[in-house]
Amino acid sequence: MRVLQRVNLSYALLAAAALMAAVVLAVADNSSAASAHTTAKAASLSPITIGVSLSLSGDFSADGQAYQKGYELWASDQNKAGGLLGHPIKLDILSDASSTSQVVTNYEKLIGSDKDQLVFAPFSTLLTVPAARVAARYGYAMVGGSDGGPTVFSAGLKNVFDVSIPVKNNLVTFAQWVASLPKAKRPKTAAYVTVDDPFTQPQIPLAQAILKKAGVKTVLDKVFPEEATDYSAIANEVATAKPDVVILGSVDVPTVSAFTHVFIQQHYNPKAFIATSGPDQGQQFVNAVGSGNENGIFVPNGWYPGFKKADSEKMVKEYVAKYGGTASGVNADVAEAYSVGQVLTQAVKATGGFNQPKIIKYLKSNVTLNSVQGPVKFNKLGENLAQKTLTFQWQHGTLKQVIPTGTAGSVAPEYPKPAWK
Amino acid sequence: MSGTAFLEAVIDGILTGGVYALMAAGLTLIFGVMDIINIAQGIMVILGAYLSLWLSVDLGIGLLPGLLITVPLMFCLGVAIEFCFMRRLRDQDRAQMSILVTYAVAIVIEGILTAIVGDNYQQLSASYVNSSVHMFGFYLPDIYLIGFGLAIALLAGLYYMLYRTKFGRAVRASLQNRTAADLIGIDVNRVRTVSVGIGVAVTAVGGMLFGATNSFNPGTGYDLISRLLAIVILGGIGSIAGAMGAAVFILVINDVVAAWWSPTWAPIVYFAALVAVLSFRPQGLFGRVAVRAQ
Numbered sequence: 001m002r003v004l005q006r007v008n009l010s011y012a013l014l015a016a017a018a019l020m021a022a023v024v025l026a027v028a029d030n031s032s033a034a035s036a037h038t039t040a041k042a043a044s045l046s047p048i049t050i051g052v053s054l055s056l057s058g059d060f061s062a063d064g065q066a067y068q069k070g071y072e073l074w075a076s077d078q079n080k081a082g083g084l085l086g087h088p089i090k091l092d093i094l095s096d097a098s099s100t101s102q103v104v105t106n107y108e109k110l111i112g113s114d115k116d117q118l119v120f121a122p123f124s125t126l127l128t129v130p131a132a133r134v135a136a137r138y139g140y141a142m143v144g145g146s147d148g149g150p151t152v153f154s155a156g157l158k159n160v161f162d163v164s165i166p167v168k169n170n171l172v173t174f175a176q177w178v179a180s181l182p183k184a185k186r187p188k189t190a191a192y193v194t195v196d197d198p199f200t201q202p203q204i205p206l207a208q209a210i211l212k213k214a215g216v217k218t219v220l221d222k223v224f225p226e227e228a229t230d231y232s233a234i235a236n237e238v239a240t241a242k243p244d245v246v247i248l249g250s251v252d253v254p255t256v257s258a259f260t261h262v263f264i265q266q267h268y269n270p271k272a273f274i275a276t277s278g279p280d281q282g283q284q285f286v287n288a289v290g291s292g293n294e295n296g297i298f299v300p301n302g303w304y305p306g307f308k309k310a311d312s313e314k315m316v317k318e319y320v321a322k323y324g325g326t327a328s329g330v331n332a333d334v335a336e337a338y339s340v341g342q343v344l345t346q347a348v349k350a351t352g353g354f355n356q357p358k359i360i361k362y363l364k365s366n367v368t369l370n371s372v373q374g375p376v377k378f379n380k381l382g383e384n385l386a387q388k389t390l391t392f393q394w395q396h397g398t399l400k401q402v403i404p405t406g407t408a409g410s411v412a413p414e415y416p417k418p419a420w421k
Numbered sequence: 422m423s424g425t426a427f428l429e430a431v432i433d434g435i436l437t438g439g440v441y442a443l444m445a446a447g448l449t450l451i452f453g454v455m456d457i458i459n460i461a462q463g464i465m466v467i468l469g470a471y472l473s474l475w476l477s478v479d480l481g482i483g484l485l486p487g488l489l490i491t492v493p494l495m496f497c498l499g500v501a502i503e504f505c506f507m508r509r510l511r512d513q514d515r516a517q518m519s520i521l522v523t524y525a526v527a528i529v530i531e532g533i534l535t536a537i538v539g540d541n542y543q544q545l546s547a548s549y550v551n552s553s554v555h556m557f558g559f560y561l562p563d564i565y566l567i568g569f570g571l572a573i574a575l576l577a578g579l580y581y582m583l584y585r586t587k588f589g590r591a592v593r594a595s596l597q598n599r600t601a602a603d604l605i606g607i608d609v610n611r612v613r614t615v616s617v618g619i620g621v622a623v624t625a626v627g628g629m630l631f632g633a634t635n636s637f638n639p640g641t642g643y644d645l646i647s648r649l650l651a652i653v654i655l656g657g658i659g660s661i662a663g664a665m666g667a668a669v670f671i672l673v674i675n676d677v678v679a680a681w682w683s684p685t686w687a688p689i690v691y692f693a694a695l696v697a698v699l700s701f702r703p704q705g706l707f708g709r710v711a712v713r714a715q
């Protein structure tokens with residue numbers, strides 16, 4: 001009997017532990033509607049709920065959390081401005097743990113069960129494809145800021161839109177700049193290594209073609225699995241090949257950080273080092289690579305905290321006031337999320353309601369919309385072709401716009417890259 | 422693939438294998454002693470990394486001296502987990518139930534860490550994290566050399582404790598026959614509690630090394646567990662030397678295949694090698710029978 005009692009006690013403890021975990025995770029990981037609801041000033045009408053699944057844990061957690069802040073900031077601003085057609089905005093945020101199966105469950109819940117009137121896309125191309133299929137079944141528009149991979153637009157979906165630049169063009173401006181360097185200064189060799197991901201892989205071939213045409217020889221071209229826990233083998237291979245330029249297809253901070261540390265250990269300093277994602281993560285990236293080692297590293301993007309545009313500057317100020325830190329630490333994901341909210345706001349206002357087919361039709365009507373990242377104009381596939389890719393570089397501890405050179409807001413790129421700290 | 426690149430991949434695999442051996446040692450010890458499959462091992466590695474981070478950032482205690490604090494702390498955590506959860510599992514379905522229990526433990530620890538530190542990535546820093554020594558034409562990273570040295574020292578210490586001390590005999594006696602061990606006066610519960618404590622304490626060292634060589638956040642532990650389980654199974658459940666041998670074996674295969682062929686194929690090849698070895702030696706490189714009888 002005592003044994004049974006002990007067993008029962010252990011399961012009671014286990015149940016309590018699991019409950020506690022659920023509570024803790026719910027608090028930390030799942031900013032439910034209650035926490036995300038911004039104080040409505042408009043509020044005479046019933047609230048309008050916008051559902052979104054975000055990667056608040058797992059591989060994309062850094063981006064997912066930044067997106068959450070961007071959406072919350074937009075909702076707060078929009079509520080202050082009267083909400084959506086007078087309805088105060090409530091955000092219904094679920095965490096998908098960066099999982100392609102969980103994201104499907106989440107959108108089934110958000111649309112099918114919670115009956116949210118609008119939805120935003122999840123983070124990443126990888127998660128948007130399955131999520132957009134669910135939204136398409138219900139006839140919902142799915143507007144996102146990080147779903148610009150070709151697999152999204154080749155999936156035959158008519159309801160998906162990306163307010164940012166199509167990712168396949170991300171490295172083009174950088175490659176064109178390298179190709180434009182005088183022959184004596186131009187790099188002679190390049191290594192292309194990328195994680196097996198629909199966001200990164202489409203970016204490599206265009207850049208590689210431009211550099212090849214400019215006489216830059218490929219010395220390494222490899223894909224590594226997304227599930228890798230140890231990057232030292234592939235990073236060592238790059239360091240051994242000693243290319244002048246390293247083009248790294250990365251989706252997060254740990255990948256770029258691991259390559260950086262191996263390069264330092266191997267006393268290898270490329271003349272130019274660009275990573276598709278990671279260096280745009282502000283202070284997180286600096287902490288991971290070690291302060292000073294971020295300098296000289298490039299990252300392509302459509303926006304940066306110093307972007308000269310009134311609504312962008314206002315958003316950055318509000319972000320710093322609300323979440324702390326410095327302007328240079330504001331992540332580009334925040335601007336992407338904020339832009340999604342802005343675009344959907346304009347569509348709702350123009351169509352005068354929350355009718356999904358009307359919203360989809362409007363977004364495809366060749367209209368030019370505004371966002372903190374710049375103009376948004378969708379083609380028939382839902383790609384935004386109105387913006388140009390920019391390339392940024394960490395210089396003296398600040399992320400600066402450097403390419404295209406000579407354009408407004410650009411400073412001269414540091415080339416060759418300064419030595420590691 | 423040049424001879425130099427091959428040698429470099431082998432050296433990298435051996436050094437990285439030391440770090441993984443330290444992370445897997447606690448898992449194999451707990452598995453071997455108690456038939457507990459500790460799914461929480463990955464998050465415990467991350468907890469060890471966070472403890473080192475707090476000591477170094479908030480208190481200015483270096484990563485290596487900090488182990489004098491983190492190892493006892495993790496020992497206490499292991500003792501608490503054994504007392505609260507593992508001890509209460511019935512012998513006949515201990516292994517199966519332990520998966521659920523330790524998964525719950527992992528979620529609790531992850532949740533608490535997330536609530537405290539958020540999901541931002543961190544990495545441990547010290548003067549030896551980015552430095553390296555030049556030997557035989559290769560740059561060998563100091564942090565991996567330190568890790569390999571720590572792995573040899575700690576695993577040798579564990580081996581000595583298990584096979585050359587009275588406590589180790591008590592551990593192995595409890596494993597072979599709990600009732601008989603009880604009858605000859607061994608306090609089986611105490612032996613098990615201390616064993617789990619030691620297993621978790623060793624993980625503090627693995628956590629520090631992982632945190633110094635990789636960026637981490639509270640969710641990073643899940644990526645580790647499949648590789649750690651592969652190491653434990655290949656090495657032989659409960660075998661400390663097996664953990665070292667299997668970690669080096671797997672990491673060398675991984676690194677050589679990554680350099681020679683493709684990183685995408687590396688995990689496929691080492692899992693195929695795992696299956697091949699287990700087909701001929703189902704007990705792993707150092708099987709459980711041998712482990713318990715040494």
